[in-house]
Structure formats: structure tokens, C-alpha cells
Amino acid sequence: MKKKVLIGLIIIVLVILLFPRRNALNDGxxxxxxxxxxxVSKVHRYKIxxxxxxxxxxxxxxxxxGKEIYNNVExxxxxxxxxxFFLVLIFLx
Numbered sequence: 638m639k640k641k642v643l644i645g646l647i648i649i650v651l652v653i654l655l656f657p658r659r660n661a662l663n664d665g666x667x668x669x670x671x672x673x674x675x676x677v678s679k680v681h682r683y684k685i686x687x688x689x690x691x692x693x694x695x696x697x698x699x700x701x702x703g704k705e706i707y708n709n710v711e712x713x714x715x716x717x718x719x720x721x722f723f724l725v726l727i728f729l730x
Contacts, residue, residue: 665693676700680710 657670657677666681678698696710 674702684712 654673655675657672657675660669660671661667662669665683668679670677676699678700680694680696680698682694684692684694693713694710695713697707698705698710699707
């Protein structure tokens, strides 16, 4: 009887520690999956600077016990397609 109760408590503790909660951020599309032990972030953040409006950060961040163990987030610079087509039109005329 004690063994069954102990196994049940261990399962409940593991579910609490390892079951993630989904959190969507309002920074362009970042989604975080957070549990007590770890956090996984699928990053998609917009960055607005003076030149281009379509720059964003894209990648995955994994943290275990609050320490970052994996990060492949990189900046992707995408020019505005309208300005590209406008420049092509100028050169063709």
C-alpha cells in the first residue's frame, strides 16, 4: 500500500515539474513553453529601425533550471518588397 502511494506522489510531482504551460507574447509571434524545470521559447520578434520595417529575430531558446543551454536566434533583415519593385521600375525606365 505504501509503495502505491509513493509511486502516485512521484508521478504527480513529475507532472507538475515537467508539464509545460503555453504563453504567447505580443512581440511579433514569440511562443514560450514554461514548466518549473525548463523553458522553451520559439522566438519571432519584430525589430523596427530607421531603414527597414521588416527586420525580425527568429530561432529557438532552451533553458534548463534557469540556465540557457541552447540558443540559435538570429536576425533576419528583409527589405520592403515595395521599395525593391520601385527601384527595379526606376532602372527599367
